[in-house]
Amino acid sequence: MSKKKLVEDIRQNPARFYRSPADVVRDRRFSDEERLAILEAWESDPEAVETIRMQVAEARRLIEERGTPQTAKTP
8 A cells, every 4th residue: 555545544534543643643654744634634523522633733733843844834
């Protein structure tokens, strides 16, 4: 399975692949951009409970704080 296909499969149902959003942050197979796409998909899942959404927000914050060029914010 190609990496692109794997990311797309995970985005369809992140909870099938990960126990928590923090696991996405630790998954070294993906770039920060891919991790954020997975977290975004998880966050927009209508079945995601508020606890998961809070965990997603925390995971996104951790990735964005890294300051990688892919996710760096301009002032």
